[in-house]
Amino acid sequence: MTRSRVQGEDTNGGATAAPEREEAVRGDGDNGVNDIKGGIKGDTGSETESKTEAEAEGDTERAPEGPRPRRRRRVLRWTAVVLAVVLAGTAGAGYLYYEHLNDNIKQDTLNLGDSKVAAPTPNAAGQTPLNILVIGSDARDSKENQQLGGARETFGSTPLADVQMLVHLSADRSNMSVVSMPRDTLLEIPRCTDPEDGEVYPASEGRVMANQSLGHGGPGCAVATWQELTGIHIDHFVMVDFAGVVSMADAVGGVPVCVDANIHSRDASGHGSGLKLAKGTHPVKGEQALQWLRTRYGFEDGSDLARAKAQHMYLNSMVRVLRENATLSSPNKLRRLAEEATAALTVDPGLDSVKKLYDLSDELREVKPERITMTTMPNRYVGARVEPTEDAEQLFRLVREDIALDGRDKKKPDAEPQPPADPAAPDAELAVQVRNGTHTDESGTAPGRASTIAGLLVERGFTKAVADPSVLPSEKRTVIRYPSADLEGDARRVAKALGIPASSVKRSTDVSGVTLVVGADWREGTAYKAPGSDDRTPESAEALNGADDSACMHVNPGFTWS
Structure with missing residues (x-):
């Protein structure tokens, strides 16, 4: 009884203030009252039942009425003591479980760079957009991550940010835009300082791959790199590793994905994620979900761009699962998801508690799937790598100016610029x-x-x-x-x-x-x-609507099977 209530409490943001915690505990206490009263009624009920049978047999004598109220008072006093113990135990368990979930969450500094990008100006209603950088780390720093990541030669090596997605929630919370950056994008990483040991990572000499930013002090350097490239102010980051992806996919019961032919992501040299699926739509979870998110060999041209499309499909499906799957109303399902999610995440201090994460998820959940747009940063090949194009700047501008990528925004009047702090020189x-x-x-x-x-x-x-x-x-x-x-x-x-x-x-x-x-x-x-x-989203961004459940990944004929 206590465990069930605690689960419900924590999936609703946890006990963040004494009055809220007391209210939740009272709810638990009510259940306790009913359980305890049920037990007492059962005992007294059987006694009444035997008396009724005796009366039916002609035994109509009854004990004097005087002592019975005293007995009831003793029962009520006993019940009150038991309830006090139950309530105290529930309150303690709820608090301890809430703290346990908070302790699961790892945190790191938001921005390790020197230059900052100003926060956007609030709209007429005083609202501002929210920008969150989602990072998928390939760290092989634990037994689970090593088993899932393979490549023994990389065990304990500097982690790479192999998945990078900027999630933009509009100021009025009506729409959401997601911009993926291919891990092979060539860019300049700014100077970053590791807050733990003070080590300074100098700015890169020329352009390097974007996924190296994570190794320059942590996720805060990936944030600094994105801000330098896009001019977009980033409010938060959320980072998850191999094991986290697997455990969260298990917790939601699987995510449906589609391939247009049988696929086995493995070449003659052993390269590939190992993903093996038959043609059609299948729910993936566990290690298979991780394989889907990592697959390049077998999807389209085998590039990181194809992998980004597969990741968009997965995220769209997960959003629909979380919205539509009624089994997630189960306290056990929710408890497991809360447990796995908090253990899998590294976040900035602004998201370092269950309450903060729940509030954020509550805001994101308000956006309907049809107002979610997934895109990939427009790019062109430079040898085996890619670089941003002019269309990329157009996409970044739309995000900076909080213009919906689905084209369904109402026309916004041009804002009058504030007068400069200092007048112009002659x-x-x-x-x-x-x-x-x-x-x-x-x-x-x-x-x-x-x-x-x-x-x-x-x-x-x-x-x-x-x-x-x-x-x-x-x-x-x-x-x-x-x-x-x-x-x-x-x-x-x-x-x-x-x-x-x-x-x-x-x-x-x-x-x-x-x-x-x-x-x-x-x-x-x-x-x-x-x-x-x-204000149109460039076609080269390959926009995918969040409500589109018809998308299917094209399988390279060299990676199919029969």
Whole structure:
């Protein structure tokens, strides 16, 4: 009785305050009252029954009425003592179990990088979006993880962030967007400091694979890397390892996935996850669920991009299972899920308790599956690796500006920018560096654009404007960047002089002064015409709707069986 109640209590967020705990205990006590009263009624009932039989046989004598109330009082006093013990025991068990679940949860620092990204501005209702980085670690640091991960040569090695997904919950909580980054993405990892021993991991020399960020001090470096790349403020992270994926899949009773042909993910050299499924839809759990999430060999072209699609399908299905599977109303199921989930997770301090995790899940659960959009960061191949494309920046912008990826947002009025902290300097004293970012895959770089626009600024009184002769990677839209609040007024003044919208003025630690980057939208002429706002999700993001249960992974013919 006590255990059942405690399970229910903890799956509802645990005993977070004394009044709530007392209320939950009273509920348990009520059940205890009924059980105990039932037992007492059974005893007295049998006595009454025998008296009735005696009366039927003609024995109508009864004991005097006087002593009976005294006996009832003794029974009630005994019942009250028993209830007091039951209630005290329940309260203690509930508290101890709640603390046990809290102790299961591991935590780490949220952000190990030096630069920070400002939190988004609240909307008219005072609401802000929520961004959570979900990390799947390939750590072989325990017996369970070694058994599931294989590759003995990697036991005890630096863990890699082989799964990275940014979950964006809109400010009004009406929709959710998920952006996956392929683990093979080439990017720069910023300088990170391990909070435990103070070890400083210098910024990467050039671009390296994204999954290496986890080994630079922990998940907080993966957060810093995402923020540097996307400009998106990240509020929390959640990290899970091999064993955690298996145990959580078991706890929900399996997740349905689909393949369009028989598959066995194993090549002649023994590479592959080992996944073996027949054509069609099957619930996977345990080690098979982990195999599904890790499979590259056998899905489509065998790349990490195909694996990301399979992971999206799995997550979509898990959301539906959690919503639709009535067996999860079972206290035992919920208790097991709570136990396995808390033991599997490493989180930042903002999510370090059952109550905080429950509150977060409650917010996520409010979003209907049809308003969930799964995407993969648009990318192109660089040898065997990939890099973000111009479409990736478009996707990141939509997330930064809290624009739903399913295209079902109501049109939001343009927000009036707040006045800068410091006014602009006189035009003639305002230093501006102009750079050429006009490169596109189709047309290359428009030559001389930095010099042309710097000359235009000089003509308009900005005599300290200079052109940088170097050529930048592509900048889809013209942008003006400034490094600190005291130069915001200067940056806005330059934008106004050239007719560049205030939304294209950005603060950035990548520049040392006011810097105008001429983008691919201004390849010719001296009059800037801002392109129309395109808030569509790029097709290259391969969006998958959360309510789509018809998706099926294509099996590479080289990995099928009959």
